[in-house]
Amino acid sequence: MTETPYIQCRGLTKTYQKGKISVTPLEGLDLDVRRGEFLALMGPSGSGKTTLLNLIAGIDQPTAGELHIGGKNIASMSRGQLTDWRARNCGYVFQLYHLVPILSAYENVELPLLLDSSLSRRERRDKVLTALELVGLSDRADHRPTELSGGQEQRVAIARAIVADPGLIVGDEPTGDLDRDSGDQILELLTELSKSHEKTIVMVTHDAHAAEVAERTLHLEKGQLIESGKMAAEPESVPAE
Template sequence: MGLVVAENITKIYSVVATKVSKDYKVGEIAIRALNEVSFEIEPASFVSFVGPSGSGKTTLLNLIGCLDKPTEGKLEVAGTDVLHLDRKQSASFRGNNLGFIFQDFNLLPVLTVFENIEYPLLMVQKIPGVERKKRIMALLEAVGMTDQRDKYPDQISGGQKQRVAIARALVTNPKLVLADEPTANLDHKTAFLVLESMKKMRNEFRTTFVFSTHDQKIVGEAEIIYSLEDGELVGKQVKGGQKNG
């Protein structure tokens, strides 16, 4: 019994959301995008939020990513209550704890593949040169982009761009990587390759991956699937486990 108590005390979730709601104002009308959503995400999980367009997936990812703040509820990310962080603290928190993978890859066009991955280390974490190069080369190797390191984003394919984006998201050793529709702009074959890369990264670096998708074929790759509908969490499915909701 004592052992169980000790385990509960030391367990740090990647994300703990408690009755999180988010309202948007469109003109005079307030629209509830998320309604009292509660969940926990354990470290090194491979979690997907699924649901149709407008179900609140992106809103939820934005809240977890400290890009937006809940209207109500409590939200802890990587052990930090993110509700009371100001603009600068939020930016600093994101840079040190989170990685982002965007649907449109969002690589900086003026930087090469190598420099895009290097950007967060230079601009956010100020990692020394030798360590920087070591990390980037390891990630380039892991995502299979070593030979493309000096190319600019407009010289590589969509799948390659997303792999670079994964490397960029992971290079800071984040506790959590958030990916909003990471495969939406990729064909199925490339999408699976990208997901495989993400899984491989998770296994290698023990990073938590949280992504949103409405592509059912991609959903199958997730280990924990949360279903959202009209801003409410309607189900949780654990791969090889029970289905709730």
């Protein structure tokens, strides 16, 4: 029996209307991603990678099409439902980390948990310390972002993305601002999260090396996804006489 994909996009379309200008970066896009898969998304600037990521993360809503994640069609949710869904199901990692500068690493990681009033202070503490340990930064809990390296800041951002235990982690060029070694640490961490913790990971990247680490790479072009290695037209098979 084949497993139902964790993410299923069908006919996904996004049109932005700004005055008289209309842009449709995604048009009738289909995509299946398995639970626990580590998927890389590539494509030229302006091809719609961030647009797709924001739809999958429930930050934005499609103009048309279906988007099922973990069995729920998030395309049909109201704004409020989507906000609740996002808090429980998706962690977002940005290129420039987006940590709050006046908060310590501990407080930054704790932020998403403050939305959940059912958690006690003690439960929050346990979750924050577990997340910081997973990214190898238990000893930096009291450091502010300016007291951390870029790679460490991104690891704090990953701890913040996973602290509420979401099934899905999306990253928009999470290694884009890092040197090779720090970037590799982030990629190792994402691999570990997909392999050992069954997190589904969708990562946008411009870096072929980063994409190689992922299990599968898809290229976004003209609103559609093309599997890596199938960019050139495949020769048509000659029918047997």
